[in-house]
Amino acid sequence: MSVMDQQSGMFKVQQTIGSVLCCKCGVPMPPNAANMCVNCLRSEVDITEGLQKSIQIFYCPECGCYLQPPKTWIKAQWESKELLTFCIKRLKNLNKVKLKNAEFVWTEPHSKRIKVKLTVQAEVLNGAVLEQSYPVEYTVRDNLCESCSRFQANPDQWVASVQLRQHVSHRRTFFYLEQLILRHDAASRAIRIQQVDQGIDFFFGNKSHANSFVEFLRKVVPIEYRQDQQLVSHDVKSSLYNYKYTYSVKICPICREDLVCLPQKVASGLGNLGPLVVCTKVSDNITLLDPRTLRCAFLDARQYWRSGFRSALTSRQLVKYFVFDVEPPVGEATVGGQKYALSYVQIARESDIGKMFYVQTHLGHILKPGDQALGYDIYGANVNDNEMEKYRLSVKNGLPEAILIKKCYDEHRERKQKKTRSWKVKKLPMEVDDSRGRVDPEKNEKEYEEFLRDLEENPELRFNISLYRNKDYQESETASMTDGEGAPSVPIEELLAELDLSAEEEEDDDEEDMAE
Amino acid sequence: MAIRLQYDNNTCEIGVYSKLTNAYCLVSSTSGSTNFFSGFASKLRGVIPIVMTSIGESGTIGTLCVGKKNGLLLPHTTTDQQVQHLRDSLPDRVLVQRTEEPLCALGNAIACNDYFALVHPKLEKETEEIITDVLGVEVFRQTIANNELVGSYCSLSNKGGMVHPDTKVEEMEELASLVQVPLVAGTVNRGSPAISAGLTVNDWTAFCGSDTTSIELSVVNSIFKPIESHPDFVIGDLRKPFIDTYV
């Protein structure tokens, strides 16, 4: 008797639970409602009797949803909490027992089977409670959901579109992106792809397809996007709403080889980089290199869009220079696997051979006297950029007169008569929409050729895309191209055999290649 | 050895349809087959009278009446004819008495052997006096494992008793000290706590419901110690009750 009981004046008789014999096996046990030990109870009754042990469920492979009869489709990840809830809800008669626990039993995702172990309690024999575990097997049957099958019946009807834009004067980014998309098969679910001014539109039959495409883009280029939805139709009877979704995706307008004059705030944020910097690489972030110090910085999409600066000069404004003298490097650096050497060079513009410039360049490792190079003519050009103007006023010695961007191989290329390459790339089935802006085929073709040259000159760019062997190319030319002095070419080992191109695609590609 | 019995076809609540004492045995006359009666007869014929009867319109005589070797108490629903029939059939020394107790299920409200009775706590004072007079026993108002229907959850003989399986250890000690026989908590009919429905005993025989397991049977045997052969000696006189000298 506790002190509290004594204080409250209550008298409480101590009660000891007695013991009886299990009526079946005779083992002594505390009395329960059935007066049978747990083991005997189990052997006596199966509380899972009449509960479903196997059941079929429907899964839409297009959008990854499970059917909750009669008409609801529920999105759930493999072995997720949502899927478990769904699985339990699908069981009939489960209300006869009390569910204590449920967990997935691992199954191979390809087996099209889901196994769930359920632990249930139920009253048996005069109210004794028995607990029991049992497995339930779900057979997963593929079945297109309504919106997916509606789409299949009418494949041209798109539900979601991705409007990909880059507000620059050329399409080089899109040529590169096209190859990335092909390589990763990222747009295979697009119903229609349309080339428009400053961008590409992708149309999808399903919102989730568009969603995953945007996710892909986010991983390969610095983007910013917005999603809008628009009610297309509303069926009052079935209370079905039909929406169209639009993703407006903007790609960062800074491209490889662009010259940027960083705003003061950004430059100091990057440890007083530049502010005159060259963009050397664009992936999910952009790489900025100061050609005069070989210092570099990486900006991801979020960091970029915070200030949203623009390029001062872009690759279209590159000017050809002759290189007269290259001094031994005064510094070296490796940025993202690419080696750079800081040298002073004597150069003159092709257009005004008499005016010599003595400038710093980060291309000291590849330039030799007698070479040609492409660079930005800051001395002669009328640069229309506020940041550049601010910078010009703030420095005593004035701006550098020229910034070289890359070595130029035009000379070597002109020597070659034929333009046929030993390799080629695939193309997306893209329609051209010129209703919203004139597409100049000549300019387009020239830019594409530049893009192919870029691929040849930069192994780093080729890394993420698939090149295919060109059957029309004659072997003999290989020798002349790899004689050391020539323009860089793609090593034959990098080419993929054309085995995975179907005959039809091959034809298309060939035609396009011919047109180049 | 205790004997398994069945009332008609699937009913194992034999205690509901019979009343066994050391001096007589009542068997429900509503049984559809003769097996129930012959089950008792196999053990009791020639030893004590076996009387078939019903009480009022009911055959559940075991729950309605309470009796010991000296007397039989009947509920107010018993007809005059039935009272007369019982008086005619039972030995003369058995007092047959009808009560006015509102609780007519006397069998469920009272558990007794030849010397002591445990009764429902709310039993009429008058009934308590009748019990004392007719059955010649000492009366204790009790509950068993929080149940007021002490007659349902207890079977007593002069040798021992079985009580509800949930009866606490302390409670059992108290009960045993009242009735002065050893008690055991147990079950009948495969785990059922309704002891008196599945078990009816006197000092030398025990009958159990047909569902009673061998384990339960062995518990019954060990506490009530029924004997094998016909106990001729019991007709003459029972054990000299020590309580007589005690009182």
Ligand SMILES: [Zn+2]
């Ligand atoms: Zn057992």
Ligand SMILES: [Zn+2]
């Ligand atoms: Zn679907």
